[in-house]
Amino acid sequence: MAVAAHALTPDGGCLDAAAALLLAGAAADLPDLSRHLVLVSSLPLAAELRTALASAAGRPLLLPQFNTLRRWALAANLPDLPTPMPESERLVLLHSALAARGWFDEGALWGIAGELASLSDELSAAAVRLPDNEDELTRQLEQAYALRASEPLNFEARVVHEMWRALAAAGRPDAPSVYRLRLAQLAEQASRPLFVLLDGPAEERLTPAELAFIESYGRTQPVLVCAPQPRTGADSPLAAVLAAAWPEQPATDASAALMTRATQLAAVLPESPLAGRLQLVPVSGREAEAEAVAAQVFAWLGEGIRRIALVAEDRLTARRVRALLERAGVLAADETGWKLSTTRAAATLDALLETVAGSAYHLDLLDLFKSPHLFADLPSPARAGAVLALEQAIRRAGVKSGVLAFRRALAEQGAYIDAVSLSTASLMLDRLEVAQRILGGKPAPLAKWIARLQRGLDALGATGMLQADAAGDEILELLTQRQGELAESTASFGFAAWRDWFNRELEGGAFRDRGISSSVVMLPRHDVRLRRFEAAIVIGADAEQLAPAAGGTFFNQAVRRDLGLPTREDAERALRRDLELLLSTVPRVLVTWQHRQAGEARQLAPEFDLLSTLHALAWGDDLVRTPLPMAREAAAAADSLPALPVQARPSAPLAQVPARVSVSGLASLVACPYQFFARHVLRLNELDEVAEELEKSDYGQLVHRSLERFHAAHPSLAGLDDAAALAALSATVESVFAEAEADNWLALGWRLRWQARLPAYLAWQREREEAGWRWQAAEVKVARSLPLPDGATVELYGRIDRIDCAGPAGFGLLDYKTRKLTDLRRQMADDIQLPAYALLHGEAAEAAYVALDDEKVGTVACADDLADAGAAQGERLQAAFAALRNGAAMPAHGVDSVCRWCEASGLCRRDHVQSV
């Protein structure tokens, strides 16, 4: 017995050739091949070989057993072999080992543990055994780094070595070693002829252990290993081209110059074997790339080509492609999958953890409650209503975080909320608190944390919906599995560390939507190997993304080479091997890359760049093509076509012209009628926002309130000396600001700002009293209804900050402004507020703004002929409303300074109205 190796010509016929070989090898057993074992590099490939075999045989067969080497080896029943230590358990072990030594920050441990784990896998896979003592390793590193021993080097050696020993000490072999053991034993027990189909040279595609397996299997049973011939040495024209483009050994002497090779090729091959097989398509930007790919897929489908491979070097673009294809009803089967963390289900889980971590910050809580997975047991309308109610309550009350605060908010707003929503909302909060309690627990082993999470999800009635959601189910399963693996592990972790761990699991785990079966397949580069695709597209083939995989974070290439670990050269060779197979087995290949991204140049991957240059030299065509244009997006539905916007000037039906208008409403009408239309005819306003910090407007209100309270207590300063007055006012201010400061300490800044002004204010108040004015009332509601020509009336109303009285001299209307006197002066020209107040009050002798933001407090009084000014405003209001009731239009013609802050700018479409 021995191992027979057979090289296949790398082309579309590869599989048929393999099938033929298989039949020939098993000729004696035909038609019963059941005792034969066929191992191939991937399951999909197995399926294709099976079909190839069937048709090659041309008669009924009892088929051999197909599998991949790894699956077969792991499935085989070898009871006396140990089971490997699960990845998760090993991570915990490393984590604790690192933590025990206190070398690194807590936060870094999972990451480093992960790196060490994969390093140790690499070592076992390459059957590398580190020297037994640390100094040995240190010396080895010195050698490879060409660096004298030093603290950093010793430390790297120590970390690697100690951890390596820690793992060994655990007494359970890791997966690679177990795999090796199994292979060894299976080779011992070899009882059936073996046929192996590889997708590349054995020494490249197989690990040492696997090579050994085949070797010794061959001692007792016939083994036939066949693999496509590498480009060099293959006698197909295409292989010749690839070999010329990617010589295995870099060209040295002049005769081997690219140009020479090209001319030689052209001499023997007048027709390029790549012509029509390969196109290189540069695009500018991600969307352009996605469109180019989709367009090509559509074109191929149009030509009746069905089996299309989409090689996703750029995941994000691939995701765009998938979306564009789905739009046109083309579903792609996904063999790569997405990170679990990018699924909606993961978002729900993270929202829960974030809510717990941030002690129910309002945004997180709402994010969580709006998840489709929660509260499956509550009727969904009630659920929606409750969330809505809760959000409104939170916004109105402006509470930032804490279930308690939210309860209070609900209670306050109770009046506006229907009973069902109210009860449902508080029920939800109850259940959140339960979840919080469960997840807020003390440090615990990971298995316990997982249990907590599960209980937390139950409490929120999320488990069911998550199970119903494909990705959610995947995640829950993952957790159960880890729970099993880690049942024994006792190392305990705090919330943060556990959350890191969980995030890493979600980052590491892939979600594959197995629900789609399609002949258009999205898959990683190396899975295209040998499969029968009619066409393939490599998405994102720029030098950065289509690059050999980089080795782990430990050591540099020199050291890795020295240790016998795979290096970047190996990765590079593998990459070229993949592309070589892709190009020789798939008759149509399109390669796209973004040659400009955000204005920056990006190179095509060298492999294709070389190919293109060679091809240009040989056949005067660099294979670069312009992208297929995407069919313009579907034309808009005819019955509701938008048109170029023009200045908006709606008019309101009589019934919808408001009967009352506030002074600010009037101001809005004067500033921009359309704004008035939005606010007071459509009655559309912004929702309240929860503010992180006290804002200028809030400051103004607090200032008003402090003055209102102070004067309510001290209508006149007469009784108080300066110190007493200041003390009293200051005390008032502090009590007024207290709540804001408790909520956010920065409010202190505002308070101090106001307190700095107090002496100035009191001084001004004294002057005013000396001038005979007496504080009379604050926050006075006033209203007045004005007759309209059509017999109706319009009521103008407002609230006056403060009214003083100077006996017979009459009344003074004051409006506090936390602004500078000069600013106010500048705006008096088209001031509306003061005259309007005068109009509303009726018997005011004076109306003025009090400027509270200067060294000195001062006032700006409105026009001396106050009454006339008021009357004028009244007339304007009447005229305007008369017009509105007659269907006058409310044009959108605010000035920039108004528009800048206008919430209705989306309604009037100002920015898109053609400026002429």
Next chain:
Amino acid sequence: MSSPSEQGFTDFNAALDPARSAVVEACAGSGKTWLLASRIVRLLLAGVQPAEILAITFTRKAAHEIEERVVDWLRELATASDEAARHFLSERGVASSTVSDAATLARARGLYERVSGAQPGLAVNTFHGWFLQLVAVAPLSANLAGTTLADDGSRRFEELWQSFARRLQRDAQGEGEGKTVAQAFVRLLAEIGLASTKTLVRRGMARRAEWMAHIGQNEAPVAVTVGELTELFGVVDAAQALDALFAPGWEPDFHAYLGLLESSELESDQAFAAQLSLAMGLSEREERLKKLAPVLLTEKGTLRARKPSKALDKRFGSEGAQRFLDLHAALGTRVLDCLGQLQEARNLAFNRDALTVHHAFLQHLEAFKAERRQIDFVDAEWRVLQLLQDEASAAFIQARLDARYRHVLLDEFQDTNPLQWQILLAWLEAYTDAARPSVFLVGDPKQSIYRFRRAEPRLFATAADFLSRHFSAVRLTQDQTRRNAPAIVEVVNALFANEPAFQPFRTQSSLAQGLPGRVELLPLFADDEAAEEDAPPPDKLRDPLQEPALERVEQRRQREAEALARHLGGMFGRTRIRERQGREEVERPLRYGDVLLLVRTRTQIATYEQALAAAGIPFTAASRGGLLDSLEVRDVVALLTFLVTPAADLQLAHALKSPIFACSDEDLLQLAARPEAGWHRRLQAVAAQACSARLHRAADLIEAWIDAAARLPAHDLLDRIYHQGEVPARYRLAVPEARRAAALANLEALLLLALDLDGGRYPSLPRFIDELKALRAAEGDDAPDEGELAADEGVAADGRVRILTIHGAKGLEAPLVWLLDANATPPADKAWEVLVDWPPEAPAPRHFSFVGRKEERGASRSPLFEAEAAAAEREELNLLYVAVTRARQLFFASGISNSRKGESATAYSRLQAALGRLGGENTMAHGEPLPTGEIPAADRGDRRPVMANLPVPAVGERREPLDAAARFGILLHALLERRTENREEDGWWRGMGYTDGELARVRPVAERLLAAPALRRFLDPACYLRAWNEMEITDESGAVCRMDRLVEDVEAFWVLDYKSSGSDTARIGEYRAQVAAYCRAVATIFGAKPVRGALIFADASVVEVSS
């Protein structure tokens, strides 16, 4: 591109010689990039490995350009004719003898492959990129493992600012360190207010690299720094300052002075006397000073003028007069000194508080990052410096890199900052003398415009000296530009030749001889007088329904913008410019793409954009971070917001009015009139009754999307909305031409943002919306940029007018450059700044302090302030230099008249002066107008070919998830298969996607079957010869079919099929048929033996099937 050899570059050979280090100072347009790339080629040609080259430039863009150029050249070399290849080499200074030798040529041609195959490959880096590389290979002991790069944008600052405040609030209650900080913070709030305090802290954070460098390893950095300042300010506190003035025995002079005043009969003097004696009577010294100062000093705080005069002599007698004047002067100075000292004392106190808070905040920041394992660029810089300054770790890092740098090339060196220079020094230090690299440094101090990024132009000289001393580098200068037309260069020389702040300046010359060029100033735009004197107040109030308010806005800039659009409009398609094509120059009419509009800052851009849009001139917006403010994006965001917050009526209405639904105000009025609570309900209600097609469509789509919004990740939802909502198509119709392309690009950008945000992690829609809100609120750096205009949108052929800041235009050139708002006065230096003095040669800053209001700066730091001011002025000149030198043929400048007269020089005034010096008859222009000639306007049709909408066959299908029964069956098979082969690797069912629960339900059934006597013959190895599970066969047709189990016993083959149902199933018929078919197939294979079939049911009953 033409080469310096044609340019008669002063001995550029030395610059390219791989063996030598070189420092090149090269003016704008002289081909710095060419030189750098050429040196790289020369290095490679000399056998240097790509990985031995460390090339660093300033921006990623530039880095990629250089890489691209080198690769392109190498490709050219590999493919060109021998003659061309030789020319290429000798152009780059390869000795002609060498060029002619075949081996060299072969090597040169081989470079392309050597470089593209190389591992690690040729990489041109930015400083940041390089630092991150070094961080990645830092020793484990540096505790940098697993850190991720975080941008230190305004959002992070806001978050920190809030948490810092919370911490201070706690500490204020407590004791010790924290309390001190809290108190300092409160003092700042009281002294300078919340806003300024925040500004201080933010600016302090921005300069933390210098701060860290300044304090080094110091234990008590604040105390030490305050100490330095105390020294510098020469005062401890107010008391000390007053002591100086009111030292024991201070009275006599004042008494004497008082006496003299009293003896004067002038009323003013009498008043002063009264005030003085009153003041001197005061015991509280500060009060006293306050009162007596006005006696000697004016309001402005200067010494009152007292001059010798007859009158004075008459008053005091001649020596009395003299004495009086002396006293006045002496006392005045003493008072002034004291006031100055008091100011310094205040500044010291202010700095004590500011530095305390500043330092505490930085510690807060460090904790924040440590917790998240984050580092930012500043840390990277800083950590790298520390690592390299430690011998052991420096050596380790150099060894640990896969690359072994033997040649260092530094581009744009004038933009380097002192910290980076220190890093470079440390890096060069780390080499053993044997392995010393060659260093090539190129730059142009005249183009240093990045002070705000701490760039230090003076470093150029320092580095040059260092390199010539330690690396015996040759120093070369290159003052010939191939870019600018002679006329432009003449203006440049006239501008700067005798500009004191711009020395040393070497006159430049143009190699583009004969290239017509022109520099032109537009007259400054002023307010028109009519509008100026406010029109008399109207007798009647404005009717808002009829006439809009008229904005009291900048009429001047409006005019400038209109003039701009008018001018350009007149030139496109007429003015003829020259364009290089290969080695030729051809004349062609001016296109939009040829125009570069430069502004100093982005603040005013909107006005110009509007003017261009109104004139129908396509442009690319220079605005940045405005994506989320653009109307089209706000439309979509409004829609999304409504989808997650159904109470958001305004957002719903907004979405309805957007092109997505194109509803009218009438539609909105109809909704507003409805009784239902909330607009969502109202929409549903009207859709149920009579309403416009638009509302119907909206209602339908929205219901569908609300449902999708809960389930889909943000990106997938957006994609669906764009598609079902026909979003792009509708915006094409609804956005005016000039803004259309931008609008579409923005919509696309939003989609990609959704895809990319946080790597698409945890993609819930509410979170996405919150993110967008936060991003929109964030200033500058964080806010997402507008979408890039697709190159192939409509106007492709003619391109677009580009509006850029001067900074943004660095490294660009254009046939026509227009400097806008050129008469703006340079920005005044801000209050609440950080003052750092880091001399280029010093290893660390010598001074670090905070600066308050301009008028309160005090005297002791004035040298530093003057230095700052000088540097600022120099940068203004550099900016002008950069602006002008962008222009190949035409340079225009326009601006608005300065309301504040007699201001400091502006770009405009400087240009005017320069044109004057050139002394043409016309002081507003220089050079010849370019030739013009009408040519048919290029058609602006959309050239983008549109693929016919050929029908795409539906491909792929969603499999219905298997029902419980089917899953049960499959799992039963799998279990039986394993039990009969007695192998059960643990967790195999999970691998198949089954839960433990499911397995638990299946297992008893399997056991029942295995135990059933009737089945023994099939399942017990003792009873049969051979058996296969999941046996596959092919029939004649070549179709593959799989049977659950095939058993061979002495007399027959048995084809077995498990059924999870009971034997009473209705489908028994089809089951039988199937098994029968299998039997036939098997029969054809094993002719000899009889083949029998059987169905095995979950209840262990067996139904034989005869074929």
